[in-house]
Amino acid sequence: MADFWLISVPLDKTSLTSVEKLKRTITKTHLGSCWKFSIPDLKVGILDSLVRVADDLLKLDALTESLIKKTCQCLKEVMEPTGVKVQEHDLANGDHGTHQKSAATSPLKTYLASLRVDLMNRITKFQWDKAKYPTALPLSTLTDIINKEVSQVETELRSRATAYNSLKASLESLELNLNGNLQTRSLNDVLRKDDLVVSEYLTTLLVVVSREKYLRWEKSYESLSEFVVPRSSRKIFEDGDGGIFTVTLFKRAVCKFKAKAQESKFIVRDYSFDEEERKQQEIMKLSVHKKDQYGIFVRWLKVNFTQVFIAWIHLKALRVFVESVLRYGLPVNYQALLLETDRKRSKKLKEELSSLFVHLDPTASMKEVSCDIPGLCQQEYSSYICFHIGTSMLEISEPSTT
Numbered sequence: 001m002a003d004f005w006l007i008s009v010p011l012d013k014t015s016l017t018s019v020e021k022l023k024r025t026i027t028k029t030h031l032g033s034c035w036k037f038s039i040p041d042l043k044v045g046i047l048d049s050l051v052r053v054a055d056d057l058l059k060l061d062a063l064t065e066s067l068i069k070k071t072c073q074c075l076k077e078v079m080e081p082t083g084v085k086v087q088e089h090d091l092a093n094g095d096h097g098t099h100q101k102s103a104a105t106s107p108l109k110t111y112l113a114s115l116r117v118d119l120m121n122r123i124t125k126f127q128w129d130k131a132k133y134p135t136a137l138p139l140s141t142l143t144d145i146i147n148k149e150v151s152q153v154e155t156e157l158r159s160r161a162t163a164y165n166s167l168k169a170s171l172e173s174l175e176l177n178l179n180g181n182l183q184t185r186s187l188n189d190v191l192r193k194d195d196l197v198v199s200e201y202l203t204t205l206l207v208v209v210s211r212e213k214y215l216r217w218e219k220s221y222e223s224l225s226e227f228v229v230p231r232s233s234r235k236i237f238e239d240g241d242g243g244i245f246t247v248t249l250f251k252r253a254v255c256k257f258k259a260k261a262q263e264s265k266f267i268v269r270d271y272s273f274d275e276e277e278r279k280q281q282e283i284m285k286l287s288v289h290k291k292d293q294y295g296i297f298v299r300w301l302k303v304n305f306t307q308v309f310i311a312w313i314h315l316k317a318l319r320v321f322v323e324s325v326l327r328y329g330l331p332v333n334y335q336a337l338l339l340e341t342d343r344k345r346s347k348k349l350k351e352e353l354s355s356l357f358v359h360l361d362p363t364a365s366m367k368e369v370s371c372d373i374p375g376l377c378q379q380e381y382s383s384y385i386c387f388h389i390g391t392s393m394l395e396i397s398e399p400s401t402t
Contacts, residue, residue, distance in 0.1 A: 002032075002120070002340050002341065002342060002343075002391065003340070003341055003342075003343055003346055003388070003389075003390070003391075004123055004338060004339070004340050004388070004389035004390075004391065005338070005339040005340075005341075005386055005387070005388055005389070006037060006316050006317075006320055006336065006337075006338055006339075006386070006387045006388075006389060007336070007337050007338075007339060007353070007384050007385060007386045007387075008320045008323065008324045008328075008334050008335065008336045008337075008384065008385040008386075009334065009335055009337075009357055009360065009384050009385075010324075010328040010333060010334050010335075010360070011333045011334060011335055014359050015335070015357065015359075015360065016335075018356040018357055018359075019335060019337065021356055022034065022337075022352065022353070022356055025352055025356075026339075026349075029348075030345075031341055031345050031348060031349045031352065032339055032340050032341030032342065032345060032349060033124075033339070033340045033341075034337055034338070034339055034340075035124050035337065035338045035340075036335075036336070036337060036338075037126060037317070037320075037336040037337055037338040038126065038127070038128070038336070039128065039317045039320060039321050039336050040128045040130070040135045041135065041332070042135055042139060042142075042318075042321050043135075043136070043137070043138050043139060044139075044325055044330065044332065045138055045139060045140075049138075049139070049140060050139070050322055050325060050326055051326070052140070053139045053140050053143055053318075053322055054319070054322045054323065054326060056140070056143050056147075057143060057315060057318055057319045057322060058319075060143060060146060060147055060150070060315060061312075061315055061316070061319065061387075063150060063154075064146070064150050064308065064311065064312045064315055065312065065390070067150055067153060067154050067157070067308055068305065068308055068309055068312060068393060069393045070154075070157065071153075071157060071301060071304060071305045071308065072305060072393040072394065073393070074157065074161055074301060075108075075298070075301045075302070075305065076108060076396065078164070078294070078297060078298060078301065079107060079108040079111070079298060080106065080108045106396075108396065109396060111302070112394050112395075112396065115302075115305075115306075115394060116391065116394050118306070119306070119309060119391065119394075120340075122309075122310060122313065123313060123338065123389065124338060124340070126313060126317070126338070128314065128317065129310075129314065132145075133145060133146075133314055139318065139321075139322065142318060143315075143318065146311050146314065146315050146318075149307075149308075149311055150308060150311060153304050153307070153308055156300075156304075157301075157304070160297055160300060163293075164293055164294075164297050167286065167289065167290055167293060168290060170286060171283065171286040171287060171290055174279060174282060174283050174286065175283060177279075178276075178279060178280070178283065181241065182208045182237075182239065182241060182242060182243075182244055182267075182269075183208055183267060183269050186276050186279070186280065187206070187236070187237060187244065187271065187276070188273065188276045188277065188280065190236055190237050191236055191237075191271075191273075193273060195234075195236060195246060196246070197232075197248045201250055201251060202229070202248055202249070202250060202251065203248070203249065203250075203251050203254065204232075204246050204247065204248045205246070205247050205248075205249070205254070205257070205258075205268050206236075206244055206245070206246060206268070206269050206271050207221075207244070207245045207246075207247055207261060207266050207267065207268050207269070208242060208243075208244055208266070208267040208268075208269055209242050209243055209244075209245055209266055210241060210242040210265070211241065211242045211243070213242075213264075213265065213266070214242075214243070216264070217233070217245060217266060218233070220264065221233050221245075221247055221266075224257050224260040224261055224264070225249055225253040225256050225257040225260065226253070227249050227250035227252065227253035227257075228247060228248070228249040228253070228257065229247075229248040229249060232246070232247055232248035232249075233245050233246060233247045234246050244269075312389075313389070316387050316389060317336075319387055320336050320385060320387065323385045324336075324385060327385060353382070353384060353386075354382065354383065357382075357383045357384040358383055359383075360383040360384055361383035362383075
């Protein structure tokens with residue numbers, strides 16, 4: 001995965017010469033790529049205002065990056081849960097045709113791959129959105145616009161994620177009960193209505209018996225009550241834990257039979273065809289609703305992830321502008337560059353940058369910047385201005401083989 005660095009240097013003769021050397025070195029040694037990063041002329045304002053804006057941008061940067069990671073993580077969790085159906089992915093992507101997808105194809109991986117390409121283009125070909133962030137507005141107002149945008153998405157993400165996860169949990173709970181153990185699973189697929197005797201005087205009970213108690217059940221069920229119909233027990237379902245047996249008896253003996261059965265560790269379970277059918281219908285209803293909400297939620301996540309990421313790049317541009325004015329002074333005279341490199345080569349590129357721009361602050365390597373709030377100090381101090389643009393959230397961690 002590539003790393004992006006947004007750097008800024010003053011337009012003095014020495015720095016310009018260093019920039020040209022940097023471009024040649026990057027090309028010659030294949031350390032990465034370099035682009036000019038265009039930032040429009042913004043309103044500087046007074047020094048006190050600049051300092052306050054710089055502090056606000058620092059905090060907003062951390063908040064926005066956190067939201068980007070949360071949104072992407074939510075997208076991963078929604079699109080790639082265990083046992084997810086391909087049809088849901090097709091719905092979210094607007095694919096209602098009969099196009100067949102390979103079982104090995106991950107819709108999430110495909111989407112993230114295309115998203116990386118799209119975001120890289122947006123970063124490397126960055127253009128300030130003057131309609132959304134008018135350059136005539138004060139820096140503090142531009143910061144507020146981004147802050148409101150980020151806060152609104154964060155609030156809506158929390159609300160939508162809670163609603164979707166609640167719907168998902170309700171469906172999973174019903175499915176777990178109907179496909180769970182012998183005491184809760186649905187029997188509508190193995191039990192017919194004529195398997196149960198229901199008359200004015202007689203009724204049929206369903207009894208859960210563990211495997212090791214099969215013989216005991218066969219020998220004792222008729223004696224659990226004097227009103228049990230002889231030889232009325234029949235096994236209708238079985239799994240690895242045990243089986244479900246029917247037994248017919250007079251209705252007036254049900255309470256006594258249940259008590260005696262409990263003493264022998266036999267579990268009489270309640271069962272109603274109408275109730276089971278109602279649960280099945282509820283599952284079907286929730287499944288349809290979840291599929292609809294899945295498509296809506298995934299589309300919302302995709303759109304808002306991209307929008308917040310774009311806002312983040314504008315925020316980085318604001319930080320470069322403000323820091324350049326604070327460090328290099330007036331009149332505004334700096335050059336912003338976007339660098340992209342492989343993580344394996346990042347150390348070498350940092351060394352090259354430090355060497356080329358050491359003249360801006362020869363003591364930079366000896367300076368230590370302290371930070372009491374983890375996450376707010378995003379980069380170490382250097383002689384040039386540098387901000388990191390991370391894309392690691394787009395990676396998918398491979399499952400462990402151990």
